[in-house]
Amino acid sequence: MATKKMSKVMRGAWILSLGGLVAKILSAVYRVPFQNMVGDTGFYAYQQIYPLYGIGMTFALSGFPVYVSKQVAQARDPLAQTEVAHRALVLMTWIGLGMFAVLELGADLIARAMADAGLAPIIRSVGLMFLTMPVLSTARGYFQGTFDMSKTAISQVVEQLIRVGVILLAAWYAVQQAWGPYKMATWAMTGAFFGGVGATLIVLPAYLKATAGRRAKPTPWREYGHLLDRFVKEGGSIALFSALLILLQLVDSFTVTRGLIAQGMVPEAARALKGVYDRGQPLVQLGLVVATSLSTTLLPSLSRSVARGHWAAFKQTARQLIRFNFGLSLAAAAGLIALMPNVNRLLFGDTVLTGTLRVYTLCIVLVALINAFNAVLQSLNRFRYTSYGLVAGLVVKVLANPFLTVRYGAFGAAVATVLSLAVITVLLYIQLPHSLQGVDPRWFNLRLMLVVGPMSEAVHLVAVHMQPQNRVETLWVFIVAVPLGVVLFVILGAIFHLYTVREVLAIPYGRKFMKWWQHRFGKDTHAIR
Known part of the structure; x- marks a missing residue:
């Protein structure tokens, strides 16, 4: 029984990791065509406000769901799990409404602090996303706590697909209609809200079905204060590290433009x-x-x-x-x-x-x-x-x-x-x-320098030798240089024994690489110990 439960946990962790990976790739890749369509000023208008979305989304994806999942997993029975989720939903509703109100009412003040009053409508647009956060984060936390990771993973991917689709559609339409950068960014930011609605439609029916027939007991208000305190200490730490780069970008939003103007x-x-x-x-x-x-x-x-x-x-x-x-x-x-x-x-x-x-x-x-x-x-x-x-x-x-x-x-x-x-x-x-x-x-750092140094130098020499003058020629540089870099990293890593046999076996396709290496260079595995 314990083995079966551990297998379910590991399978769930894989599903959740895969969903998160797909969501991260989508979140990173869309910015390139987006910037190409709207230009540097349009990209600026969007990126100035992006950290506000990013922080809220980090709490909705990792901070609060992780904490809720931990409490749900520790609950003694299904009714207790429902009560934990209910308390979390009430608390998150107040937090979500509070954040919505802050961004809606304080948009002009925040925009002036960023040295650009034109950003206020974009700030109000991103505030809509916080209305979807309570149900989304609570349901995700409940399913993670019951080791059903698939719904969280699917909702993450759906959310990013809708958000990215709205952003790129807004950018394309803005170019067609000659919108200004601020109007474009305002509509692009609604992608966060529509993505949240789409993800909610995935998890909410399943959550209502899973908790049907369980009536949670009323919770004293002081219990919510205790819950908030634990969330800040435990879930907050997880969320803040997940949002580390976004927090640094938020500092940039308030200081870089102002500093450049002061320059x-x-x-x-x-x-x-x-x-x-x-x-x-x-x-x-x-x-x-x-x-x-x-x-x-x-x-x-x-x-x-x-x-x-x-x-x-x-x-x-x-x-x-x-x-x-x-x-x-x-x-x-x-x-x-x-x-x-x-x-x-x-x-x-x-x-x-x-x-x-x-x-x-x-x-x-x-x-x-x-x-x-x-x-x-x-x-x-x-x-x-x-x-x-x-x-x-x-x-x-x-x-x-x-x-x-x-x-x-x-x-x-x-x-x-x-x-x-x-x-x-x-x-x-x-x-x-x-x-x-x-x-x-094992002197891993020295071995790593012996691998990465020649690899990066070879890639640089290829780029310098090809001397591209336009985007098409530059694409050929990547077609040649990137595979070369990957191959050199793998071969030099094997020659300099960068990773142990156990470490190689721990990565995807590591066993196949081991078999290929043994077949090509002999039966012993000394070269990659």
């Missing part, structure tokens, strides 16, 4: 340049999808090892998680940096702010490490220390951004982001168990 730029030019700076966000998102998609398969193993007291297995899995995240993120970042002028030209049509985007790309490595360290610490229930690290990094960003932006423009803002993430990375590393700190006996 002497006219407002219109400052807004367009902020739109160029925002190109770094989808690049980092795509890099993180590549870097962290494999590591999500290891997360359930961490919690299971802690629960069973298998500390040797915990240490081994934690090291695998950190190595996968660091190795793949460094490879992704190095490849993007080597190809950056061509990435900029192919995706966005020019090479403006290439140096700034190269610096911003370093976020891929730091966020991947932060995610790995945070997963290890949270599996040990060290929520407080991870929150302290996050707050410290945000303080660094808030303090450094205005100064560096006024002094160095968008490049300074990128440096401030990297600096703040570096602070969080160091503070979380210090909190790791001592067995995961210090010198790695």
Whole structure:
């Protein structure tokens, strides 16, 4: 029976991870055609307000559902599970209405704080999304708590498909009708609301059916205060780390345009340049999808090892998680940096702010490490220390951004982001168990440099040799350089024994690669130990 339940949990974790991965890819990819249609100023108008949507969606997708699922899973019987969900729904309704009211009534104030009064209608548009958050987050949390992950995963994908469809349709129609950037962004942001409605139509009927016939007992008001306190401490920590990059982008929304204007730029030019700076966000998102998609398969193993007291297995899995995240993120970042002028030209049509985007790309490595360290610490229930690290990094960003932006423009803002993430990375590393700190006996970092260095240099030389002059020629650079980089990473990784046999077997298609390598280079597996 226990084996069957564990199998269900693992299958559910896979389904949820896959749904989240598809949603992340959709969320990152649509920005490229969107920017191409609406230009830098239109992209700026949308991206300025995107962090407000992103924070709310993070709470609806990961923060509150994770906390609700934990409470539901611990409930003693189906009626108790329904009561937990009911209390969560009441609390989330008040939170959702409160956020809606803040954005609707405070839109003008927030827009002026962002140095652009024209953003107010877009802020009101994104506020509609919070009306769908209570039912959506509660139902998702209930199903995750009963180990039915499919409904959450399907609702995530449906939500993103509808949202992206509305955004691209609004951009296309705005071009046809010659709308201004603010009107376009206002309609594009309604995609969050319509996506939320679509996802609600997936989970609400199933939730009503699952809880039919169970009448929850009235809950005293003081119980909601206790529930809110626990949510902030437990669910809030999970949500804030999920929204880490979005929080840093929110600081940029309030400071970069204002700093560029203070530097002497006219407002219109400052807004367009902020739109160029925002190109770094989808690049980092795509890099993180590549870097962290494999590591999500290891997360359930961490919690299971802690629960069973298998500390040797915990240490081994934690090291695998950190190595996968660091190795793949460094490879992704190095490849993007080597190809950056061509990435900029192919995706966005020019090479403006290439140096700034190269610096911003370093976020891929730091966020991947932060995610790995945070997963290890949270599996040990060290929520407080991870929150302290996050707050410290945000303080660094808030303090450094205005100064560096006024002094160095968008490049300074990128440096401030990297600096703040570096602070969080160091503070979380210090909190790791001592067995995961210090010198790695396998010298993994040195091996990684021997792999990534030649790989990125080869990719860079290909791009320089081909010297593309337009988008079509640039596409051929990618057709040649990207497969070359992947092949070199795999072959050099095998030659320099980057990952152990056990680690190779842990990744998808790892066993097939092992068989191919043994067939090609001999029966022993020394080359990849």
